[in-house]
Amino acid sequence: MGFPRLFLQGTRVWIPDCLEVWKSAELTRGYEEGDSFLHLRLEDGSVRQGLPFLRNPDYLSGENDLVALSYLHEPAVLHTLRARFLETNTIYTYCGIILVAINPYKQLPIYEEPVIYAYSDQNMGDMDPHIFAVAEDAYKQMSRNNKNQSLIISGESGAGKTASAKYAMRYFALVGGSLGDSSMEEKVLASSPIMEAFGNAKTTRNDNSSRFGKYVEICFSHEYHIVGAAMKTYLLEKSRLTFQVGPPLWVVQSWEAARLGWALYRTSQTRAVEMDGRT
Numbered sequence: 049m050g051f052p053r054l055f056l057q058g059t060r061v062w063i064p065d066c067l068e069v070w071k072s073a074e075l076t077r078g079y080e081e082g083d084s085f086l087h088l089r090l091e092d093g094s095v096r097q098g099l100p101f102l103r104n105p106d107y108l109s110g111e112n113d114l115v116a117l118s119y120l121h122e123p124a125v126l127h128t129l130r131a132r133f134l135e136t137n138t139i140y141t142y143c144g145i146i147l148v149a150i151n152p153y154k155q156l157p158i159y160e161e162p163v164i165y166a167y168s169d170q171n172m173g174d175m176d177p178h179i180f181a182v183a184e185d186a187y188k189q190m191s192r193n194n195k196n197q198s199l200i201i202s203g204e205s206g207a208g209k210t211a212s213a214k215y216a217m218r219y220f221a222l223v224g225g226s227l228g229d230s231s232m233e234e235k236v237l238a239s240s241p242i243m244e245a246f247g248n249a250k251t252t253r254n255d256n257s258s259r260f261g262k263y264v265e266i267c268f269s270h271e272y273h274i275v276g277a278a279m280k281t282y283l284l285e286k287s288r289l290t291f292q293v294g295p296p297l298w299v300v301q302s303w304e305a306a307r308l309g310w311a312l313y314r315t316s317q318t319r320a321v322e323m324d325g326r327t
């Protein structure tokens with residue numbers, strides 16, 4: 049469809065806004081040959097001029113897969129994620145095979161055992177977007193094709209990467225429960241607090257921020273039960289330790305001392321050092 053035919057009078061569009069990021073508006077006049085801008089009216093009645101992004105029709109609002117949108121651009125993505133989160137408290141949305149997750153900063157009742165079993169043995173597209181659906185897909189691909197699978201979890205500090213990785217591990221632990229040594233999956237899950245005690249610190253973005261990248265390998269037997277796990281750390285971020293916050297109890301002189309302080313704090317839950325960091 050050509051540019052003039054898309055921008056008709058009454059077409060709803062997104063325009064950038066320094067406070068709300070994107071604001072909804074409507075064209076008060078259709079595009080005519082030679083126009084260098086479009087005439088817009090915002091929802092509050094004010095008028096503007098510009099070259100805006102087209103809005104999707106209402107029936108696509110809250111769509112669970114971003115690739116289903118007619119117009120895929122930044123305001124459409126943000127609007128869809130926002131609508132799903134605010135209207136239905138839904139934090140997960142697909143973008144094809146990628147899962148987009150919003151950190152709700154509160155415990156939602158979507159991670160219990162019955163939910164895990166509901167996702168077990170289901171196809172990714174048949175269920176609502178969820179970290180368990182992605183974990184199930186990886187588990188299924190591994191068991192069907194006998195091939196190693198990888199989940200890449202990325203995002204800014206505090207986005208919920210560590211939490212997502214833990215939910216995925218919990219899924220594998222329950223669905224691929226260990227054979228013989230029934231405590232194996234518990235051991236895999238129980239390793240997290242110890243690793244976090246040595247490798248995490250408080251930053252301005254996240255009270256329990258991982259200060260290193262993690263490559264977690266979960267090993268399965270030929271019957272697809274968990275038989276072990278290994279973790280490799282990388283990107284240790286010494287440069288992020290800057291200064292000590294609050295009344296000094298210890299002077300943090302080295303990374304090792306800082307690590308020890310935090311580890312003691314996390315393991316004993318007594319007051320020790322707090323470390324600040326930059327993101």
Ligand SMILES: Nc1ncnc2c1ncn2[C@@H]1O[C@H](COP(=O)(O)OP(=O)(O)OP(=O)(O)O)[C@@H](O)[C@H]1O
Nearest residue numbers: 151153154155205206207208209210211254257258
């Ligand atoms: N799905 C979720 N449900 C509830 N709370 C969550 C969820 N995901 C994250 N959180 C909360 O947000 C906090 C920050 O998440 P997390 O530590 O996983 O972020 P991160 O992306 O790993 O950050 P960093 O890169 O700084 O380590 C967690 O301590 C947890 O309280």
